[in-house]
Amino acid sequence: MGSNAPTLRVEDLKTHFFTKAGVVKAVDNVSFSVDRAQILGLVGESGSGKTVTGFSILGLVDAPGRVVGGRIEFNGEDIANADEGRMQTLRGNRIAMIFQDPMMTLNPVLRVETQMMETVLAHQKVDRKTARQRARDALGQVGIPSPDERLAAYPHQFSGGMRQRVAIAIALLNDPDLIIADEPTTALDVTIQAQILFEAQKLCRERGTAMIWITHDLAVIAGLADKVCVMYAGRIVEAGAIDEVLDHPVHPYTRGLIGSVPSRNRRGVPLYQIPGMTPALLNLPPGCAFRERCPQADGACMAEPGLSVPFDGRAVRCFHPHLEAGA
């Protein structure tokens, strides 16, 4: 599973939002690591803290939110408390991010060319001509036809899928060590989604880039990621190699998620639904956050479960993990 020095190691990350109504623990004690050329899937419902985890790594958590604890080690350097200047040199350069909605991520009043070249010029001492050349090459790499003409266009002249390709091209411009992709295919058609997944995987493997793929859809990362972390209410509830987790989920929440994916179900059998709603993160009650919706919950779940290792290569945060084989 990769080399000994991971590209990114996140340890006990805590990002809390201090609102007037109370503290929202959007990310609470989250730990994971990603190696070179590895793809980590970060799965969870909306509001589970996966996007905030991404922003925490980039140091882009806006007030009233704040990273309040933990380490974020990037290439061995702790950047959880790095100053803004340092973060600025890393962002878009060594760590790039792709956002969810391609219709919203490109500035509508600036040419694609401007938005790409500024990313190069912000980090590298090259002239505008070279910057433009790189922008053109990057567009070509993500499969945009006639990149020379497209450079001068404005975002609204691109389709959604094309815009997301532009955003990916921007992420690739400075050949980063880590790419955080926040549901980059959710807003796209299924066919385009598949193309983008394929290209992302290819690029990651070819360039040795580490990648965090944030999604709410297990099916998306099934064929893409190497390992997966399942988040629930700001915490990681289960982590392990992707195929093993999909084949043999031990946390009741993961089991529920997998049960609600159509392809994993037998035809004719109704889809499983996790009862209840995602809990509000504001003033979360003590104990296991999933207990209200969990079929296995009992008195023990009134206490907060720690992360345990039921067997090699798997971590789970549950008092009643589903450990029988052949689930």
Added chain:
Amino acid sequence: MTALAEQGVPPGAPSDAVGTDQADTPLRRFLADFFESRVATGALVVLLGIVFIAVFAPWISPTDPYDLATVDIMDNRLPPGSESYTGMIYWLGTDGAGRDLLSAIFYGLRTSLSVGVMSGLIAMVLGSSIGLTAAYFGGRTDTLIMRVVDVQLSFPAILVALILLALLGKGVDKIIIALVAVQWAYYARTVRASALVERRKEYVEAATCLALSHRRILFRHVLPNCLPPLIVVVTVQTAHAISLEATLSFLGIGLPVTEPSLGLLIANGFDYMLSLKYWISIFPGIALLITIVTINLVGDQLRDVLNPRLQR
């Protein structure tokens, strides 16, 4: 009752229709909301004080500044706090003609406020009626009226006033005409917009089915529901009218010298300002300022308090 309504209730009147149709609670809630803001409460108190001064100026002024018998030219341009030879103290000094400035300001407020309020009321009645007509009849009437409103609003207020005053000349009636001409379109637009919303509601349809007259439906049913935005526009436009009147009078094309408003007082003091006799111009200016700012503050609060009510 019906006969009275048929004769046409003046658009200003239906405010008590709101009071009778609804219980006292909304009014009380409205007042509670309004007084929540200390700034607005303070502004309202000051504004009431100004209105009091304006109404009772002849009785509370230390002197009658326009009674030639009491004005002594020898007392001209005295600084604030000076004493006249009769032993009276000029708290704010005297102007170029030896008038007590405090009294002149009291009388000036009276003139400025009455011109502002008068023009505001006339413009409201006129503008609201036109706006209601446009909304109620729709179609070509509406298109034509709103075209005129748009064209009028595309010209700045001061230009419209300038055109009219250049044609009409000076005088209280002339400036009121000019101020009404400047304001009516705002009322028309506001009332039309909220009346259009009201018109689509069922109670208007119900009233139409009962074969009530157009006028009765408009004034008894639609207009009262347009009141909240109208109240806000009234405050803003009155402040605007007072400011515009002062500006025009300062320029010497508004009120005649026989009706000295604050703008005229300020203009009179302008000449002395260069010789550092600042008070003649500054004190009327401060009075004008306080008037406009307090009206605007009260208007702002009214807008904040009335807006959620609209959505409710």
Added chain:
Amino acid sequence: MSVFVIRRLMQSIAVVAVMSFIVFFGIHIVGDPVDMLINPEADQADIEAAMHALGLDRPAHEQYWYFLVNAFKGDLGRSFIFGEPALQLIVQRMPATLELAFAALFLSVLIGIPLGVYSGLHPDTLASKTIMSGSILGFSLPTFWVGLMMIMVFAVILGWLPSTGRGETVPLFGIPVSFLTLDGLSHLLMPAVNLALFKMSLVTRLARAGTREVVHQDYIKFARAKGLSPRRVVLVHVLKNIMIPVVTVIGLEFGGLIAFSVVTESVFAWPGMGKLIIESIQNLDRPVIVAYLMITVLMFVTINLVVDVLYSVLDPRVRLQDIRA
């Protein structure tokens, strides 16, 4: 598109026609046209000759036609006071007014946008609250009074700036301008600030509202995620987005600046059209009044027409709406 332009053009012509009608018949209804159009010091023979020359002995509709024909020829009568063609007087003073209006426009953008963007970026700081209170004052203070206070403070008490006139001018493309000489600039500063205050408040509020909306957009966060400096994020990504509404409003409000320069020019004795019209109204110099009104109305209608057409070019929705209508 062209349908829209033609319709808008027709409307503008209609407005000018209505205004010429109001001005012309206003003069005839309100006073004796002989008084208004002929120098009151002329003797009986002169009056009759002039009446005949002006066509005043003919019926009103013929006179109106005559007025229009003359107006088209650029003849709007002679000033009683100056004895020069009224139109010429106004055209001579137009550069001063336009210079003042442009200077005010420049200032309101130059100061209003940074203030608005700052208070939009940091809405809860004391500085922002001060800026917003200031903009409320800018809206409610009467321009002429602020002008007086500026004269008192900066000209009378401190003696830093001159209080009246245009100062030294130099010709630029044959038009005298003040802003190219130090003396002229010192004369221009106070009137321009005075005239700019209202628009500055408006621009500040627009820029603030725009900024507050834009900073929460994904593309701003994306720009930050690209590692751009805060400077570039604000100056390029935020600013470019808020400029569209700001520029639109500035275009529409430019006419307002010209109209309100009447006040500022009178306070600071700035020798422009505005000062001329106020003096002409006071002196009952009617040919100049009529000429000023006609010229200003024409200017306004033109500005509104140009802004409307430009806007429809920029915003396809406006065009569609019009085609459907």
